Amino acid sequence: MVSGEEKYVTSSGPRLWTERFGDRGDPGVLLVMGTSTQGIGWPDELVARLVRAGRQVIRFDHRDTGRSDRVDFSANPYTLADMVADALAVLDGHGIDRAHVVGLSLGGAIGQWLAVHHGARVRTLTTIMTSPMGNNPGPAWARAMAGQPASPDELPPPTPRFLHHLAESARAPRTTPEQRLDAELRTWRVLNGEVLPFDEPAVRRFVERSHQRAHDPAAAANHDLAGRRFTAERLVPLSTITAPTLVIHGTEDPIFATAHAEALAAQVPGARLHVIEGMGHNLFSPGLPERIADLVADHTAAG
Structure with missing residues (x-):
């Protein structure tokens, strides 16, 4: 495992766990994970590759995940705007005025929001496995x-x-740690798609570690509720983005077909679309984290 510097920052209430890697003098890369997934979902291999390319890398746990604070969603419901504010708080907490923002899935929507509404903070934008932030699926x-x-x-x-997996998963028993682990492994396998190899040992380690470090694993489901709320800020045209943008997508993504990435790239001026043959909706295939890291390193160097 790569070794990073852990730090907590505060964002309008929730305390957020962050981890920084690399030289403070190097350009900062903010990694923004997707729905219900902890910051450690960014593989160590990807982080280490970016550090070797001369980047300072920061990953963090969203509110309601991992070591970050849990929020009482019923009493204080939040939206994507609040999760964007969390990302800005992470940058502020590490003294970074402008960062290369890399967002995966829901993190890609957060990255788009930052580029639209806080363009001065975004040096470049990279979206991975996501859809236009204004698209209501x-x-x-x-x-x-x-x-x-x-x-x-x-x-x-x-x-x-x-969709069939979702229906089956809703009926799967989760009363024991073994049942919960098995259910999550099945989900990650389906998300991987059927083309690229699936690194089950890596996923098993990730799921086990995620459960060990989570204050309340069930709270992460609140991200899905937050992501469903479409406020006016989310509907601002992506044509206002000025940051150099790279859209990375896989041909086997079971959630967002390639048409989502094509639509996103078409809406952002000058955006480049890079399609990876066989990639699904996760990074748990041998060699894939390094491949993504190289694309991000090249994009951030150009930007």
């Missing part, structure tokens, strides 16, 4: 789960295999 998901055809004016819903 709810109606397409509902039609797909009801067996109805997709609407021609919407971005595609998840694959039938993934």
